[in-house]
Amino acid sequence: MFGAGIERARSYAGQLTRRGEELGLIGPQELSRLWSRHLLNCVLLAPLLRPGRVGDVGSGAGLPGIVLAIARPDVHIVLIEPMERRTEWLRDEAERLGLANVEVLRARAEDISDLALDQVTARAVAALRTLIPLTAPLVRAEGELLLMKGARVAEELTAARKAIAAARLRDVEVLELGAGLGTETTRVFRASVG
Numbered sequence: 001m002f003g004a005g006i007e008r009a010r011s012y013a014g015q016l017t018r019r020g021e022e023l024g025l026i027g028p029q030e031l032s033r034l035w036s037r038h039l040l041n042c043v044l045l046a047p048l049l050r051p052g053r054v055g056d057v058g059s060g061a062g063l064p065g066i067v068l069a070i071a072r073p074d075v076h077i078v079l080i081e082p083m084e085r086r087t088e089w090l091r092d093e094a095e096r097l098g099l100a101n102v103e104v105l106r107a108r109a110e111d112i113s114d115l116a117l118d119q120v121t122a123r124a125v126a127a128l129r130t131l132i133p134l135t136a137p138l139v140r141a142e143g144e145l146l147l148m149k150g151a152r153v154a155e156e157l158t159a160a161r162k163a164i165a166a167a168r169l170r171d172v173e174v175l176e177l178g179a180g181l182g183t184e185t186t187r188v189f190r191a192s193v194g
């Protein structure tokens, strides 16, 4: 799944294991399932990316943004994260891993006005009804949202009906990825904007 990026993925996982807990990026109980629950879960999104500019809102430790930048060197990834300590980590990792396709933006999504991204991803940032108004304005017309969600996605979808209409989303669907791969099923809310 990582293709030629597998050594970079291993290096990223190693650095997260060494420093992630100390920097408050990942809980200690997550370290043993870093691949199955985090890296593999995120890399499942890689085939859905189009060549272009993709933003990852609330990137945190770099999930899914750094993982996607490793798996898709043909895509420019903008990591959007407001917390200084996390943006420092993201910049350091992008440099250490030699990821020339990564840009780090220290900002809250709602404070950004002029990105016109082709696609936006997010994972573990907020429920859909809050997340859609945060992410849809960052996407150009005909662009796409790819929002990673947990098992409660159906309830979130029901609660987000007004937000979906207000953002003029089209072709709304929930994809289930990774069945049979030994990872947790990854659910992705996908919709076109405008």
Ligand SMILES: C[S@@+](CC[C@H](N)C(=O)[O-])C[C@H]1O[C@@H](n2cnc3c(N)ncnc32)[C@H](O)[C@@H]1O
Pocket (backbone or CB within 6 Å): 057, 058, 059, 060, 061, 062, 063, 064, 080, 081, 082, 083, 086, 107, 108, 109, 110, 122, 123, 124, 125, 134
């Ligand atoms: C629970 S963490 C998830 C981090 C990562 N996406 C993951 O899956 O491990 C949520 C992240 O979203 C960031 N965040 C929260 N509100 C945000 C906003 N309005 N705009 C951008 N990022 C935000 C937080 O600083 C934090 O790093």
